[in-house]
Amino acid sequence: KAGVTQTPRYLIKTRGQQVTLSCSPISGHRSVSWYQQTPGQGLQFLFEYFSETQRNKGNFPGRFSGRQFSNSRSEMNVSTLELGDSALYLCASSLVSDPWDSIGYTFGSGTRLTVV
Amino acid sequence: GESVGLHLPTLSVQEGDNSIINCAYSNSASDYFIWYKQESGKGPQFIIDIRSNMDKRQGQRVTVLLNKTVKHLSLQIAATQPGDSAVYFCAETPGVGKSTFGDGTTLTVKP
Numbered sequence: 001k002a003g004v005t006q007t008p009r010y011l012i013k014t015r016g017q018q019v020t021l022s023c024s025p026i027s028g029h030r031s032v033s034w035y036q037q038t039p040g041q042g043l044q045f046l047f048e049y050f051s052e053t054q055r056n057k058g059n060f061p062g063r064f065s066g067r068q069f070s071n072s073r074s075e076m077n078v079s080t081l082e083l084g085d086s087a088l089y090l091c092a093s094s095l096v097s098d099p100w101d102s103i104g105y106t107f108g109s110g111t112r113l114t115v116v
Numbered sequence: 117g118e119s120v121g122l123h124l125p126t127l128s129v130q131e132g133d134n135s136i137i138n139c140a141y142s143n144s145a146s147d148y149f150i151w152y153k154q155e156s157g158k159g160p161q162f163i164i165d166i167r168s169n170m171d172k173r174q175g176q177r178v179t180v181l182l183n184k185t186v187k188h189l190s191l192q193i194a195a196t197q198p199g200d201s202a203v204y205f206c207a208e209t210p211g212v213g214k215s216t217f218g219d220g221t222t223l224t225v226k227p
Contacts, residue, residue: 004159033214043160043205043217056214090159105150105215107159 002026004093004108012114018079021111025072025093032074033105034066037088046089049074078113086115128224135193137221139206144187148209151180151191154220155202163191163204193223201225 005024013019025032033056034046045058049068066076072093078085092105129135141149147168152160166173166180166189173180179192189206203222207215 035217042219043207043215045214045216048214058214092159105162107152107161109157109159 004091004106006089006091006108006111008111009109010112010114012116013081015081015083015115017081018077019081019113020075020077021089021091021113023074023076023091023093023108025074025091026106029093029095029106030072031094032068032072033092033094034074034076035090035092036060037090037110038086043090046076081115083115086113088112124221125219126222126224128226129196131196131198131225131227133196135191135196135200135223135225137191137193137204137206137223139189139191139218141187141189141206141208141218143208143216144184146208149180149182149189150207150209150215151178151189152205152207152217153200153202154205160205196223196225198225198227 004026007022011019023032031050033048036044036046046060046064047054047066048056052068063079066074068074088110090107090110092107094105127137150165151163153163154160164173164175164178164180166182168184171182177194181190191204193200201224203220205220206218209215
């Protein structure tokens with residue numbers, strides 16, 4: 001079956017612009033999480049959505065936002081881009097609805113965002 | 117705050133040897149842990165998980181050990197192969213959808 005699909009794979013933006021990244025989860029998966037990966041900070045949790053509701057949020061400024069649609073596809077938006085936002089943005093999906101179920105998250109290959 | 121750390125940033129082993137990758141976590145309330153493998157250009161790939169009510173869990177060629185007393189987690193890979201070369205992350209999952217990742221250990225398998 002198809003995996004988690006993230007688009008675009010690569011993106012170059014100018015400081016001050018905004019960007020929208022897309023994630024299509026595995027069919028049937030309703031939980032979608034977003035992570036930022038940088039060499040200096042590693043993998044940092046951004047937020048998680050389930051059934052169009054944000055259930056968890058990491059410690060990122062309000063410039064980072066997301067949403068989930070009724071078909072479970074998710075988007076994340078970063079406004080007023082800064083050089084430090086350059087990173088690999090990863091999306092992961094899972095069937096899980098109960099926190100105590102086995103959490104088998106499947107990650108996409110990510111979107112590499114470069115801010116110049 | 118929460119933090120999950122790995123003892124060594126790099127590990128180099130000979131093909132066929134066993135590998136042990138370690139991880140220390142700080143949140144004593146952590147209930148669920150996952151090991152991921154990340155190859156270049158790809159997202160992290162789920163390897164194995166373990167809950168706090170277990171000390172050991174085995175998969176295919178991999179074993180995870182959990183020592184809650186010292187808040188330590190390890191991943192053992194048996195008969196390491198070149199295809200095992202990657203960055204390995206441990207992650208603590210305090211809540212659904214939210215994982216705190218360690219810094220990663222780069223495993224290099226020498227032929």
